[in-house]
């Protein structure tokens with residue numbers, strides 16, 4: 001019998017971690033003092049830590065474990081492929097069966113304009129590919145000056161030089177001399193923060209209009225593409241008004257600007273559609289994906305290349321001087337195939353669209369009554385609660401003083417109460433596995449309510465209201 005007792009104590013793990021492991025997006029010194037939480041096992045939507053605590057993972061790892069943990073079909077696919085052929089590249093006029101089969105399946109499940117894919121190892125690499133590919137496209141067509149890519153403040157497109165430049169996170173730009181040249185940003189479609197007195201729909205059109213203003217300011221003959229996440233994920237699950245994306249599409253069409261949908265979070269069922277662009281009604285030219293393509297079991301990313309672009313690259317482009325060792329990694333592709341087939345078999349996209357997504361929306365409407373919640377939003381199986389101060393009658397909300405760090409206070413309660421929820425500023429966000437049942441949504445909602453109550457008690461005790 002194999003032992004389930006971890007081979008080291010939590011303290012021992014933490015000491016070794018602090019001594020050797022530099023974590024992503026982490027203040028190294030403060031984590032070393034505090035000690036990491038060590039996650040040792042997972043099943044379905046639950047994690048276990050090194051002290052044996054059970055935790056409901058309402059973030060699907062990092063927005064990726066769409067089919068939940070412990071799916072035997074994915075484990076078998078990886079094992080089989082590791083034995084058969086653990087690696088071969090796609091550089092030198094070679095290919096492997098899983099990569100070819102996955103390319104075929106991706107062109108089936110993505111919108112009709114996509115029949116080709118360029119593989120990467122991650123979402124960041126996918127977006128680096130986007131930058132090089134759109135510039136190459138315009139170059140081949142004899143418009144090398146069309147190189148500017150427009151993105152949005154508070155967008156997240158990865159952490160490589162190009163990914164972080166496309167992203168609109170000021171903290172990231174402040175480190176390492178970013179953004180790289182030729183990237184412009186417009187304001188995000190965040191109604192609660194930027195909507196002023198405008199109605200939601202009207203604000204959506206106004207926010208899309210900022211793209212047109214930027215195109216005109218830069219010069220339409222210099223703009224290569226616009227990139228956006230259908231729903232901003234890491235920015236705080238900001239669901240745009242329904243009027244936003246159709247207007248963005250109209251503006252891109254008007255100026256011949258390529259539209260890139262970053263589907264790294266929204267892809268593979270998260271919004272109740274296969275891809276977020278289908279939920280919001282756009283026809284992107286390129287689509288970045290990662291995370292949910294393998295449910296995070298192994299790394300894989302890529303870019304779906306629309307036929308309009310593929311035709312130019314193939315027929316007029318010659319060699320495209322770009323690629324990664326792991327472009328089309330056979331084990332990753334084998335797992336992705338099993339993952340996508342499982343999503344189809346379990347009808348997870350339909351389930352989120354018709355059942356669990358609407359149910360989560362209903363549950364979030366109830367959570368919106370909590371005295372700390374100023375706004376509750378969902379889209380498929382993603383949700384956000386904006387924490388703010390409301391007066392005694394539950395009237396207009398005012399933000400907490402930034403030094404309170406209300407999101408982190410609430411997140412601390414979640415951690416201590418067996419729930420993984422993420423804090424982005426004052427927004428508490430979730431993106432649970434798509435296999436989640438209604439009963440598990442109820443279980444999660446009860447935990448959320450308990451953590452909100454504990455946070456409210458802190459507010460009273462500390463005079464934060």
Ligand code: PMP
Pocket residue numbers: 122123124125127156157158159229233234262263264265290291301
């Ligand atoms: N795009 C979006 C929308 C993302 O959310 C992320 C990761 N959270 C990325 C790109 C980058 O993906 P990766 O971390 O796999 O490089």
